[in-house]
Amino acid sequence: MEKTKTHASQHPLRLKISNLNFFYGPKQAVFGLSLDIPINRITALIGPSGCGKSTFLRTLNRMNETIRHTRVEGEVLLDGQDIHAMDVVGLRRRVGMVFQRPNPFPKSIYDNVAYGLRINGFSGRLDDLVEHSLRRAALWEEVKDYLKKSAFALSGGQQQRLCIARALAVDQEVLLLDEPCSALDPVTTAKIEELMFQLKDSCTMAIVTHNMQQAARASDFTAFMLDGKLIEHSETPKLFTTPSDPRTEAYITGRFG
C-alpha cells in the first residue's frame, strides 16, 4: 500500500491517475501509480535516476507511445476524460511538454510561436497572439526587436522560454516539464521558476526535477518516487520538513542507500 496521504485531492483536479502500470517490453517501469494533479498548481516529481519519474510524466500526454514495444495499463483522466480514449493529437494540444534540452523548431522566433496556431487553423490576429504568448513566457522584452531571427540565436534559457511560449500559444492547459532547468545557469533557472509561478493562474504544471531545492522552491505538491512506485505525495512544505516515509527522509537528506 503506497502512502498517498495528501491534500492534493482536496483541490479540483486536472489529472487523475489511477493504478498506472507501464512496461518497456517485459520490463515494468511504473507500478500501480495513483496520483492526483490539481488544477493550476505545480506538482513536482522527485526521485533517484531511473525511478520512472520521466517515464511516468511522458505517459500523461502519451509521449511513450512513440517508443516501440511499450505498454500502459491503468487510467489517466484529464478533466474526467480517459486520455487513452482521446485523439492523441487533440490530447497533446491540451497537454504540452517542455524537455531538458530546449527544442525550438529551425525557424524564426516568430514562427516558432505562430506554427502551432497556423496548423490549428487560427484565423485571428496572429501578431497579437504571438506577442501575448511571448509576454506570458516573460520573453517579449528580450526578443521583440528580433522576431525574424532564428530561434537558435537565442540563449539556452531564452530557447526554453520560447518553447514554453510555443505551448502557451495554443493554450495548453497542462505543461509537463522534464528537467527544464538542468542545462541552465541559476539566474536563468530563477527566470523559468518565476515564469512557472506566474503561469499558475492559467496552467497546471507537473515538473520532473533532480534538483530538490527547485522542487522545494517552485512546487505546491511533491511526489517522491522510488523503483517505479509512488512512495509519498504531499504538500511541498510538509514533504520537505516532515516527510512521513523513512525512504523519503533518507532521499531528501542525502542518506539514500
Next chain:
Amino acid sequence: MERHFEHDLEELKQRLLWMGSLAERAVHQAVHAVLDAEEHLAETVLSEEDAINEMQIEIDERVQRLLALQQPMAADLRFLLAVSRINGDLERIGDQAVNIAQSAMRVLRHPQVKPYVDLPRMSELAEGMVRDSLNSLVRADLDLAQSVLQRDDQVDRLRDQLFRELLTYMMENSAVVFAAFELILVAKNLERIGDHATNIAEDVIYFVAGRDVRHPALDRR
C-alpha cells in the same frame, strides 16, 4: 557512506551540549552561592558568563553556515532550527544564573531570613529539567522531553509557595525585606530557567517527531 555534513552536525551537537553543561554548572553554582553562603561561587558564575555568550555566537555561526551551504531538509532542517532555538534558551539560562549570582552577593550581606527548604527543591527541579531536556536531545527521547514539560507546573507551584512564605516574613519583620526580596528574585529566576528547559524540550519534540507542541491552545492546521 558517512558524509562530511553528518560529521558537521555531530560536532554542532557536541558544541551545544558543551554550552549546555556550562549553563547547567552556572545555575548550580549560582544557587549554591545562596544556599551555602559561598560568595566565591557567585564570582565564578560572573567570570564565566562570557564563555557562554561566546558559545552562543559560535553555535549561531555554525548553524548559519550549515543552512547556507548544505540547504538541509527534513530531520536535518528540523535539527538545525531546534539547535538555533535551544542555543538562545541556553544563553538565557546563563543570564538567569548571572542574575541569581548577583542576588547571592547582595543576600550574603544580610543575615539568613529563614532555613532554606523550598529553594533547594526548586533548584534541583529546575536543574534536572535543564539536564533532562539536553539528555532528551542526545537520545532523541520523546518520553524524557515530555517529562520535562510535565515538571514545569511543579516549579511554578514552588515559586508561588516561596512567594507567599517570604511575603509573610516581610510583613512580620521589615528588617528582612531586603534579603527576602532578593530570594523572591532568585525563585523567579529559577522559575524562568524551568521555562527555558521547557522550551528546549519542545524543540526536541519538534526535531524528533516534527510536531510543534508550543502553545497547544492555538488552533493549528
